[in-house]
């Protein structure tokens with residue numbers, strides 16, 4: 001079980017040094033659920049949207065699967081569906097936490113995880129590709145080709161569910177949304193020191209794009225539609241269809 005996230009109350013990292021290492025992995029489930037608005041709603045949507053597909057099997061790839069939260073929730077929610085579940089993440093520490101969680105559960109499906117950069121991960125005949133809060137960590141120059149590959153891998157009717165932190169094109173709005181987000185985190189028990197240290201650590205590591213830029217990239221990759229499914233100030237979830 002994830003420990004309470006007090007990481008940045010104890011350490012003062014240099015700017016731009018955030019990594020999904022063992023320290024982060026141990027507290028990750030608590031960190032993400034307290035740091036990302038609408039995170040639980042995104043998770044809730046995964047089995048609901050997947051359950052609408054008539055594919056057999058339903059093959060799901062979770063890119064940046066972290067501790068396996070989405071795939072575990074999917075399996076537990078749709079035990080009678082023929083699901084093939086694959087997760088990829090380039091942090092072994094995160095996947096170790098995923099294995100720990102899996103060892104305590106009796107799921108109806110096998111979840112196969114691979115420690116690999118998603119840019120090198122083979123995706124084929126996909127029904128669903130999940131990529132929640134991960135594209136933002138991938139070099140901007142790698143994003144278009146990865147999205148194009150995801151789009152080509154999807155079977156008819158399949159979809160990409162992708163969530164991102166987003167920037168605003170107007171600086172004043174961007175700052176206002178950032179302030180609202182800081183208030184959100186304070187309301188979830190983080191101190192101002194913890195919030196500012198984590199923000200510094202994420203500088204140039206998490207690189208958000210604007211809503212328009214994301215949408216343009218999804219359409220340029222070959223998706224016919226990029227629907228905004230959820231939006232909270234500076235966070236958005238898109239449902240991209242082939």
Ligand SMILES: C[S@@+](CC[C@H](N)C(=O)[O-])C[C@H]1O[C@@H](n2cnc3c(N)ncnc32)[C@H](O)[C@@H]1O
Pocket residue numbers: 020032063064065066067069070088089090091094116117118119131132133134137138
């Ligand atoms: C914010 S977490 C994703 C959260 C997860 N999708 C969820 O919904 O709980 C980002 C994850 O992406 C992984 N990651 C970042 N860059 C990656 C890359 N190039 N290839 C594979 N995984 C990557 C990190 O190790 C981390 O586990």
